[in-house]
Amino acid sequence: MYKRPQCLPSNVLERPQQHLHKVSALQHWSRKIASFFSRPARSSLWLYKRFLRPIHKEAKVLETLSTDALDTYRETLKAQLRKNGVTDPLLIKSFALVREVSGRVLGMRHFDSQLLGGLAMFHGNIAEMQTGEGKTLTATLSAATAAMAGIPVHVVTVNDYLTARDAEEMAPVYEALGLNLGVIIHGLSSQERKDIYAKDVVYCTNKELVFDFLKDSIVLAGRTHQLNRHAERLKGNQAMLEQLMLRGLHFAIVDEADSILLDEARTPLIISGPEINQEDQQWVYQQAMSIAQKLKQNAHYKVIAREHRLEYTEKGEEEVLALTDGLGPYWVGRVRCLELVHQALTALHLFDIDKHYLVDDGKIMIIDEHTGRVMADRTWERGLHQLIEIKEGCELSKPRETLAKISFQNFFRFYHHLGGMTGTAKEVMPELWSVYALPVVFIPTNRPSLRKRTGRWVLENEQLKWTKVVQRIIELHREERPVLVGTHSVAASELLSEKLQAAGVCHQLLNAKQDEQEADIVAQAGIPGAVTIATNMAGRGTDIKLQDCVEKAGGLHVILTELHEASRIDRQLEGRCARQGDKGSFEIILSLDDAILTQAYVHWMRFVLRLPLPSFISRSLTFGLMRRAQKQLEAEHVRMRAELLKADERQREMLSFTSSKI
Secondary structure, eight states, X not given: OOOOOOSSOGGGGGSOXXXXXXXXXXXXXXXXXXXXXXXXXHHTHHHHHTTHHHHHHHHHHHHTSOHHHHHHHHHHHHHHHHHHOOOHHHHHHHHHHHHHHHHHHTSOOOOHHHHHHHHHHHTTOEEEOOTTSOHHHHHHHHHHHHHHXXXXXXXXXXXXXXXXXXXXXXXXXXXXXXXXXXXXXXXOOHHHHHHHXXXXXXXXXXXXXXXXXXXXXXXXXXXXXXXXXXXHHHTTOHHHHHTOOOOXXXXXXXXXXXXXXXXXXXXXXXXXXXXXXXXXXXXXXXXXXXHHHHSOBTTTEEEEGGGTEEEEOHHHHHHHHHHTTTSOGGGOSHHHHHHHHHHHHHHHHTOOBTTXXXXXXXXXXXXXXXXXXXXXXXXXXXXXXXHHHHHHTOOOOOOEEEEEEEOHHHXXXXXXXXXXXXXXXXXXXXXXXXXXXOOEEEOOOSSOOEEEEEEEEEESSHHHHHHHHHHHHHHHHHTTOOEEEEOSSHHHHHHHHHHHHHTTOOOEEESGGGGGGHHHHHHHTTSTTOEEEEOGGGSTTOOOOOOHHHHHHTOEEEEEOSOOSSHHHHHHHHTTSSOTTOEEEEEEEEETTOTTOOHHHHHHHHHHHHSSOOHHHHHHHHHHHHHHHHHHHHHHHHHHHHHHHHHHHHHHHHHTTSOOOO
């Protein structure tokens, strides 16, 4: 039960948040052991099923009420929630009310699976709901209930497109419940953000939310406890308090929780200050790039592409120190020399145009690897951005000073109440529990899934892969079935587009360069014979509406052209088809040139392909090796996230002895 504290006046609750405490080794391992043996599907789901009958019973009563009578019921319920907190009887009434209001204003009443998902999230769990089960509507149950109880609510999504879309679709529900709805997207001013965060329910992206939190932390100079702010109010320092945007971190519902809480948690969020005019330092970046270009791969350094890192050889370190000897004061010190040249090598070999960034109007624009979208006004740190500008011949931007940073893990653990939903949580249950203490509850589907896998292909090289993909698209296009092809990068999507254009196949292209046309492209992706090529932009949250005749032809067909760094991302793309009991199918077409493979795996897979085995056996063996490589990469990313969290916690411990900012 979540109950708003009654012992403090509301003005003291202006910006409350939990304060992180150090997790002991005993707590850490007990969580890991509990998550290994726990079976949330069996142990937790029945707790929420007991609510279904009372909710439906209450809903039948509400169906008979007039609009005026329902409004009176709503106001009475809100008063009870604010006075008593969300007790079980009031939770039942609230869910029944939200369901009835949704039915009246949207024509959609929540299914049992959605009610279960809402209950699971409200009680602080991650609800695993299969793709297409209506998570957008599900979120209204928990969000509206908490908001009616006077608790500020943040509904967190992965990108601006989904934020605006979900808020627009659900706005009539909140309005009918007498709640104010706000939307935070990129480009808003500080005052606009402050006004929006003052509303009852706020839809926002994870990055915008965290950056606003960091900006508030800079204003507070690290004094984030509510008693510090109460003291400032008593001193009459109202000017500082009025600069704050957020009211606090009270109640959050995280959509696509595995992506936001885990996948994107490998990179800390950093907020920088004004540009620093350091011409000498910019010249140093030029020198670092020149030195890096003189080094030889394998002799001086090794590139581990699948782990997105590189390392020096012993000979390479000696060569760097020799080349930097006598270059000036910026090149004094072994660590600094090696770090600068390492960053230059990283820019040269680990960051590719049209995959990790675009060049737009002479500027480097970062592409979010998880969403496929451009991250405007964002830069890489520690000189990497300037080095990539040198690589692409762009005008060199000035470096910025780091003012504050935080990891996603630590940020979301600040919330008093945290729940979430996703279609792919099963694989990361132990990590969600060990980091956030969030159990996973598996929600049954409303209708049986009709999704079919029609094939798995692993071909010798990339050329054969694209030939096979084009062949399958042409076959399906003739059958008048819509096709969605998922690619891993902008460059790959444009390459396939060129091949389809040469074959005379009309198609739509959706990547970071067409993000403004996203809604129109997605709207046309479900018509008969439509062919859509898309990066990760068409993965999570994208709902492709199908015309009736498409269902008879077999539904939407999805083609995966490369395994991602996590099998959960692949499952999200597969989940674009066969939603809510519709027909649909998918297939996987891969090659030995895919980035996920190491040379050792490529060697063994070539060996298997050349054996005189039946085709279905060789396909199964090679695909099994691909999945094994993917699992190893997933394990490496778990390790990286754990190291980042430890580093973040160590930094906080050190800063706790100073007045430094977060």
